[in-house]
Amino acid sequence: MMLKYIIYNILYAVVLLFILPFEYFKRPADLRRRWLKERLGFPPVSSNANGAIWVHAVSVGEVIASIPLLKRLKISYPDKEIVLSTVTDTGQKVARERTGDTARIIYIPFDITFAVANAFYRVRPDLFVIMETELWPVIIHFFKKRGVPVLLMNGRLSEKSVRGYLKLRFFFGQVMKDISFFCMQNGLYADRIISIGAGEENVHATGNFKFDTKPSSPVPAWTGMLTGPVLIAGSTHRSEEDIVLDLFTQLIPDNPTLNLIIAPRHPERFKEVEEILIKRGIKYMKRSEIKDYNSPMRNIVVILDVMGELSSVYGAADIAIMGGSFIEHGGQNPLEPAFWGKAIVCGPHMENFLFVDEFYRRGAAVMAGRENLYGIVKEILGSPERTARMGKAAKELYERNAGATSRAMEIVKKYI
Secondary structure, eight states, X not given: OOHHHHHHHHHHHHHHHHHHXXXXXXXXXXXXXXXXXHHTXXXXXXXXXXXXXXXXXXXXXXXXXXXXXXXXXHHHOTTSEEEEEESSHHHHHHHHHHXXXXXXXXXXXXXXXXXXXXXXXHHOEEEEEEESSOOOHHHHHHHHHTTOXXXXXXXXXXXXXXXXXXXXXXXXXXXXXXXXXXEESSHHHHHHHHHTTOOGGGEEEOOOGGGGOOOSSSSOGGGGGBOSXXXXXXXEOTTHHHHHHHHHHXXXXXXXXXXXXXXXXXXXXXXXXXXXXXXXXXXXXXXXXXXXXXXXXXXXXXXXXXXXXXXXXXXXXXXXXXXXXXXXXXXXXXXXXXXXXXEEEEOSOOTTOTTHHHHHHTTSEEEOOTTTHHHHHHHHXXXXXXXXXXXXXXXXXXXXXXXXXXXXXXXXXXTO
């Protein structure tokens, strides 16, 4: 092994010793043993003699984006086991809910040679697929040295990440060489990955898998209880709930039957959001406590405190407000409401989704700051014609950009 990888292993091990107890004990007791075992490289041994295709998706967003690819892999290679790994617990939960029997779900091993080797010989992959840009140097190098092609799919790379990788180009230049092919979401991301060492001949802009994702279920029945217009604030982060609740209370005088659904991005914040509502004295319900689907509700806030339902709940909205876009996070996925043909409102920080600029140009979405959010949403709510026009444009853009998974599958065929 090259000296740089030996040094990386040592540094990784030192950091791991410090964080491992915290990471272990922050998990529910019934999950700890499996988490530690699999992260040390001991997932269940594969019983499939025909090998496996291993897809890695770090968390919820990447898992959802991977679903169309996983389904296509299962159909195209029915004799092989499909394995999906994640880093986060929420990623695991959504993966189990969304994939059914399509894939075996595991935690990815720590990026240290002994753990990677353990997992490698238990899974026995013929192909390793990385979703978006989750670069683990030891895993990539180990697989490459053993003849397993490594593909990066649905790749994206922020300008900030490029600056970080360029500072460590002496190391990540080798990582780029160990990856067989890069399927990037667009030309800009393709140029960025080339700038940090990927070979131009091995990089293609194949589109965004998220245009191929579909909700896991129809619009939930409970949303039929909401008898007035519905706003959804999807995947909100800390401080954004206050922004949305300010908006809601400002809109109520002119829209007395208005309803709001808030879906916090992280499950550990469900209780925090509930406490905000209690402090403000706003009438609310928790989705997990809704049992009677026949009691009409209006002028209420619903906390979507369950995982995996947001993409379907968007179908009940009149307007979708994208969380993560009113803080410097980079926004959440606007394609989920676009699938349902909904009007979309974004904050000023949508850097994670560069394609949203086309949504703005086509009138499918509008950007708002905290200071003018009320005026923009009030105008859209007051104009059914504009709401319908925005929704139609969003749906058309969603359908026009589909097909990235098929293009990526053509690349996969070259390596299996």
